[in-house]
Amino acid sequence: MVIAKLIDNVWATRKADNMNGLKLMLAEITGGRKNGEQIVVCDVIGAGIGDRVIVASGTAARQALGDNSIPIDSAVIGIIDDSCKPV
Amino acid sequence: MVIAKLIDNVWATRKADNMNGLKLMLAEITGGRKNGEQIVVCDVIGAGIGDRVIVASGTAARQALGDNSIPIDSAVIGIIDDSCKPV
Amino acid sequence: MVIAKLIDNVWATRKADNMNGLKLMLAEITGGRKNGEQIVVCDVIGAGIGDRVIVASGTAARQALGDNSIPIDSAVIGIIDDSCKPV
Amino acid sequence: MVIAKLIDNVWATRKADNMNGLKLMLAEITGGRKNGEQIVVCDVIGAGIGDRVIVASGTAARQALGDNSIPIDSAVIGIIDDSCKPV
Amino acid sequence: MVIAKLIDNVWATRKADNMNGLKLMLAEITGGRKNGEQIVVCDVIGAGIGDRVIVASGTAARQALGDNSIPIDSAVIGIIDDSCKPV
Structure with a gap:
């Protein structure tokens, strides 16, 4: 796993099946060496920006x-x- | 997941089984730090260049x-x- | 696999299901070239800082x-x- | 997926089970940013050097x-x- | 897959279940661009240092x-x- 800071919401009206209602964040x-690398993550535990x-x-x-079956690779x-x- | 911009189509007449008709894009x-990394992705939701x-x-x-069973690793x-x- | 040094504990009171009681460490x-890259790992064999x-x-x-079924990707x-x- | 150029054959007489007859190439x-990264790939569609x-x-x-069951991770x-x- | 040179043995007396007797090497x-990246690999085909x-x-x-069921990710x-x- 990695430690990251949530910096924004990501909105995508057109998306793959099974993704309706999922909260995506940047x-x-x-x-460490990956400092500053950006990823889009899915949140289901109530995290917020910051x-x-x-x-x-x-x-x-x-x-x-x-x-x-949900097509996401990061949460x-x-x-x-x-x-x-x-850190 | 990552955020990327679609910059081109990718055409491959000779390809693995199960890939006929798939739309591949660059x-x-x-x-972030991965800015400029290029990947080939499969699209089934109607995305276009740009x-x-x-x-x-x-x-x-x-x-x-x-x-x-389709041999792709990115969509x-x-x-x-x-x-x-x-971003 | 990679070789890493354990440098700290990581505490997260709010977390995903199935993760209660898991020990997470930084x-x-x-x-090698990845020297200094930081990851969060799960430990069940009794490792400690250092x-x-x-x-x-x-x-x-x-x-x-x-x-x-436990949602971790590194141990x-x-x-x-x-x-x-x-090394 | 990534775009790569085939630059050589790779020969390994001693190898894991299930790999006899597989064509491996460099x-x-x-x-993009990964330009020049080398990987060993398996080919079953008749690709050649260049x-x-x-x-x-x-x-x-x-x-x-x-x-x-074949122990390869790239094709x-x-x-x-x-x-x-x-590109 | 990647091409690597075996440079050392790795000894770990305390380890996860199912790993007894496994040979681990550095x-x-x-x-290519990943030249010098170090990984710990498992060997079952009789490879040696060098x-x-x-x-x-x-x-x-x-x-x-x-x-x-063996908890290794590289061989x-x-x-x-x-x-x-x-190369």
Whole structure:
């Protein structure tokens, strides 16, 4: 997984089947050599812009949604506690 | 997922089984550290050259096509709304 | 797999289902061109901060936990012996 | 997928089970930020040195071979038409 | 797949279940833009330090071991013939 900061919402009216109602957000990886790499993530745990989150990729992302048929490859799996020092 | 801009069509007369009729396009990742990385993506939602799209990879790409036996690893899963500010 | 050093704990009170009780840690890849890349890993073999570990990704990470439904994509699969020279 | 140019054959007399008779080639990614990255790919559609090809990775590569038990992670899935302008 | 040179053994007394007896080695990718990237690979075909090998990742690595429950994501699938010119 990687640590990323949620920086924006992503809106796509035309999209693949099974994606209606999914919340997509733009995240930027923070810390280490990948700092600044941007990814689009799916959120189902109530994260918001500005949150530092843990992002999982691949099959893990679909496990987080509980439905392997949804065509996404990246999802928020945790919101890092504020007390956790920034990386 | 990543955000990319569709920049060209890709034509391959000789190809693997199960790929007849698939639309392949060249996309360039926009924003962040991967800016400018090029990938070939499959589109089934009617995207065109110039569109900013969301691209999913791996098994998610085949979920977007609804057929896991097609040998592709990257697909357009959404067209970003024009009202969404460029990344 | 990659070799990484565990550098911190990661705390996330709000997280995806199936993740309660999982120990998450921040690791930094050591050696080679990816030196300094940071990843969040799950540990079930008792590793601690400062340990040099072997990290597996993707499905392999969930195999290490023995439960493919857990939404993680990276796990510690071994603690490198102290007698093994640093990379 | 990525676009790559086939630059050489790769010969390995000692190899894993299920790989007898497979044609392996060295490919170099062309275009974009990954330009010059080298990968070993499996070809079953009759591509040759000098061809510009589309390469799929992961499970997609094994789908191209029609046998998920073969331990390869990269395969040629299309030969780009000569009329398609170089990327 | 990638071409890498085996440069050392990796010893881990404490490790995940299902990994007893597995031979782990440190490999360094050779050639192209990833030259010098280090990975830990599993070997079951009798490769040794100094050998140039083909390394497969993900599910393919577990196929090479013939057991998808082993938590590894990278394995040697072939030893490149000496007659094959260095990349």
